[in-house]
Amino acid sequence: MTPALPLVLLGLVDAAFSGFRAYAGRDARVRKHRANLRAGLRGLAVGAVLLLIPVSTATLRLLTAADPRHAYETLAAGGLGYLLPLTVYATAVLLSLAAYFLLPFRASTLAMVIGLGPLTLLRPLALAGACLGSLLNGGGWASLLVGVLAAAAVLAVEPAVHRRWYRRIR
Template identity: 85%
Template structure:
């Protein structure tokens, strides 16, 4: 199984959330669904462009490899290693979001403070663990692609913030 599609989906969803986070707290209006959606779409667009970098690096590694089948297997193993820690992190975020949306007001506020707040701060360490797992599973080529993907994912929010919400 190639982990490219789940990693791409995870990266794009993360980019949309990063766009939302770049906008969050900037507007005091009560009804801001349209602005939230626009911010998420901006994050998605920026993330899609930035995530082309690790995709192109993977393609270049495969095109320049002496043994493309072995290089593909190495990148797939590294991608799977990269995916596993991020899947656990994403599950924790989804659980916190479900609690936020499904619980009564006080409990949902607690879910945001106890879950989503700390998870936002744990995002860079989770990505670093994913890079380490890519290195352990696939070696240096996988680390290269993983580090480029990490840089892309962690750059979405600052780029969106600087471009639209300074």
């Protein structure tokens, strides 16, 4: 199994949440479902474009390799090593989101404060762990390069969306 599809899907979901985070707190209206959806779609669009960089890098590596089969195997091993720390991180985020949506108001607020807040701050460390996992799982330097480019891409979504659409507070 190739880890490419789960990694791309995880990156796109993260990009949508990044778009939402870029917008969150910028609008004092009570009903802002459309604005939240629009912010998520903006993040998704920016993330899709930025994730073309690591995808293109991996594709270029496969097309220029002397032994494409070996290059594919090392990229796949690196991808699995990259996916493991992100799966642990995504599980923690999903549990915090479930607590936020399913628990009563006070408990859901607590879940937000002790779960989602710190987890957002830990995103760069989770991505650094994923890059290290890519290298340690036998992915080699090409997988590390693809992983670093993917990490930079997903970390750039929120500032890019903020700078483009949400610089001013309404």
